[in-house]
Amino acid sequence: MTLKLHLHPFASYCQKAIIAFYENGAPFEACFVDLGEEASRAAFLALWPMGKMPVLEDDVRGEVIPEASIVIEYLELHYPGATRLIPADPDMAWRTRLMDRMFDLYVQSPMQAIVGDRLRPDSERDPAGVAAARAQLRTVYGVLEKDLAGKTWAMGEAFSLADCAAAPALFYAGRLEPFGGDHPVLTRYCERLMQRPSVARTVDEARPYRALFPGPELTED
Numbered sequence: 652m653t654l655k656l657h658l659h660p661f662a663s664y665c666q667k668a669i670i671a672f673y674e675n676g677a678p679f680e681a682c683f684v685d686l687g688e689e690a691s692r693a694a695f696l697a698l699w700p701m702g703k704m705p706v707l708e709d710d711v712r713g714e715v716i717p718e719a720s721i722v723i724e725y726l727e728l729h730y731p732g733a734t735r736l737i738p739a740d741p742d743m744a745w746r747t748r749l750m751d752r753m754f755d756l757y758v759q760s761p762m763q764a765i766v767g768d769r770l771r772p773d774s775e776r777d778p779a780g781v782a783a784a785r786a787q788l789r790t791v792y793g794v795l796e797k798d799l800a801g802k803t804w805a806m807g808e809a810f811s812l813a814d815c816a817a818a819p820a821l822f823y824a825g826r827l828e829p830f831g832g833d834h835p836v837l838t839r840y841c842e843r844l845m846q847r848p849s850v851a852r853t854v855d856e857a858r859p860y861r862a863l864f865p866g867p868e869l870t871e872d
């Protein structure tokens with residue numbers, strides 16, 4: 652197959668790229684990476700020494716593309732499909748990329764900090780870092796609550812790169828630091844995301860791996 656996506660189905664940044672592929676409709680081969688397994692880890696590091704998933708390998712064009720947002724940009728540029736994930740209008744395009752950054756930097760990053768802390772030995776825990784991550788999540792929830800008002804998707808009526816970033820980020824962050832009753836717009840946006848077929852499929856495919864999550868938050872559904 653031309654396009655190989657190196658991933659783990661439970662990893663949130665991988666889910667961001669997978670959602671884009673399902674939206675786009677481009678066929679791809681899912682190559683599972685198990686960083687805990689020596690051979691799989693070595694093969695992945697040989698492909699991308701930074702060791703972060705997802706990574707797209709395009710055999711036809713001879714390209715290796717890391718970083719979920721760039722994978723989606725590349726898909727849009729070279730294999731455009733059913734859903735246009737980055738708007739043609741240049742101003743809408745930078746606004747979409749800004750929202751993508753919001754979800755990566757201010758939702759995914761603090762979410763990963765909280766999860767990462769739980770994976771460390773007790774002696775290496777960082778309560779201050781976790782408190783700062785939770786505070787950052789509450790701040791971004793407030794920003795999103797205003798920004799998403801009146802919109803179906805992050806950028807309005809069209810599903811985009813920003814929604815691909817939002818879905819896994821909010822799925823995990825909302826379990827760790829619930830949105831609460833004071834964020835009804837964000838809560839409904841997240842519900843719409845979870846019902847979107849590309850997202851629902853991605854969440855379902857990750858379900859068998861929920862035991863990997865360090866905490867009780869994913870056990871209830």
Ligand SMILES: N[C@@H](CCC(=O)N[C@@H](CS)C(=O)NCC(=O)O)C(=O)O
Pocket residue numbers: 662663664665686702703704705717718719720755
């Ligand atoms: N900036 C990267 C971040 C990717 C990332 O953090 N991936 C996680 C999985 S969600 C990973 O590979 N973690 C493995 C590790 O840190 O060892 C992107 O946008 O793709």
